[in-house]
Amino acid sequence: MGCKASEKPKVSYKRGLWSPDEDQKLRDFILKHGHGCWSSVPARAGLQRNGKSCRLRWINYLRPGLKHSDFTPEEEGIVMKLHTILGNKWSQIAMHLPGRTDNEVKNHWNTHLKKKLVKNETSSSHASMTKSLESDNQCPKLEKLIDENSSQISLTESTDSLKSVSPTPCQSIHVTNHAPFPKVLFADWLPMFSGNDQSSSASESDTVNCQLESTLNPEVLSPKLLQFDTKFTEVFLHGFEDASIYGGFKLQFEPVEQIFGFHDQADTGLELNHDMFVNL
DNA sequence: AAGACCGACAACCGCCTAGCT
DNA sequence: GAGCTAGGCGGTTGTCGGTCT
Numbered sequence: 001m002g003c004k005a006s007e008k009p010k011v012s013y014k015r016g017l018w019s020p021d022e023d024q025k026l027r028d029f030i031l032k033h034g035h036g037c038w039s040s041v042p043a044r045a046g047l048q049r050n051g052k053s054c055r056l057r058w059i060n061y062l063r064p065g066l067k068h069s070d071f072t073p074e075e076e077g078i079v080m081k082l083h084t085i086l087g088n089k090w091s092q093i094a095m096h097l098p099g100r101t102d103n104e105v106k107n108h109w110n111t112h113l114k115k116k117l118v119k120n121e122t123s124s125s126h127a128s129m130t131k132s133l134e135s136d137n138q139c140p141k142l143e144k145l146i147d148e149n150s151s152q153i154s155l156t157e158s159t160d161s162l163k164s165v166s167p168t169p170c171q172s173i174h175v176t177n178h179a180p181f182p183k184v185l186f187a188d189w190l191p192m193f194s195g196n197d198q199s200s201s202a203s204e205s206d207t208v209n210c211q212l213e214s215t216l217n218p219e220v221l222s223p224k225l226l227q228f229d230t231k232f233t234e235v236f237l238h239g240f241e242d243a244s245i246y247g248g249f250k251l252q253f254e255p256v257e258q259i260f261g262f263h264d265q266a267d268t269g270l271e272l273n274h275d276m277f278v279n280l
Numbered sequence: 281a282a283g284a285c286c287g288a289c290a291a292c293c294g295c296c297t298a299g300c301t
Numbered sequence: 302g303a304g305c306t307a308g309g310c311g312g313t314t315g316t317c318g319g320t321c322t
Contacts, residue, residue, distance in 0.1 A: 039308095089311090
């Protein structure tokens with residue numbers, strides 16, 4: 001890491017919301033040159049922003065392939081599941097949601113999902129169980145396992161230590177905690193459309209970018225991704241009013257490999273997720 | 281119509297980690 | 302090994318638009 005001192009801009013940085021003009025400058029610059037050293041980007045791109053701000057703007061808003069549509073119930077279900085397992089590891093949760101950023105997931109959780117969860121808690125006689133999942137500290141051994149074994153965790157009812165500590169849906173969770181796919185660096189995908197005519201219209205360019213992102217994200221290629229067990233989502237989104245539902249409720253996760261299609265990325269083909277082309 | 285209030289989301293802040301010198 | 306810096310992440314704040322009174 002590191003950046004040449006000579007590249008560091010010495011300007012008073014602008015703050016606050018980005019204007020369309022600033023967005024365009026940043027987008028044009030990165031698509032043309034890559035970001036390289038972020039701290040040098042604003043000066044080279046003609047922006048009165050600091051590098052960190054540029055990086056955030058690019059990652060959270062300008063980066064190709066991002067969705068800007070509302071979260072689908074399926075996506076909300078995924079967030080709920082993963083939050084149960086991972087806690088506030090927004091970046092890790094976002095990895096499982098193509099086109100979503102950690103910031104977006106975090107905001108959606110804080111503004112929508114948390115409220116729904118609280119609502120469900122108050123409407124359920126089993127609130128304490130759900131609440132135990134909400135708290136990051138309620139499943140300490142799980143957290144420890146995740147931390148200590150970042151490659152994979154597998155929890156079953158035969159795990160005595162966990163059984164004694166947390167007789168919750170944790171028991172039936174089987175998680176592969178490795179990143180579902182490697183983070184896509186700019187350098188990885190920029191060359192793929194370096195031949196793209198820079199004079200192309202924005203829409204054409206965006207389509208290319210989008211297709212590119214889709215190609216690089218195995219999850220996007222896997223229609224199975226969002227075809228996960230909807231039981232959790234239904235219960236979560238609609239509450240526990242139906243005691244019979246809750247009575248038989250437990251997290252019956254498919255192995256995440258099945259949910260997300262991690263294992264066999266090669267057979268995912270090139271079928272593109274329609275959502276990737278929305279709102280770009 | 282206007283001010284108050286609230287929710288959603290973009291952006292910032294502070295901390296941590298990793299890499300370079 | 303120490304110090305410095307960039308990048309990454311999660312928590313928090315600021316801003317804006319919509320709704321209510």
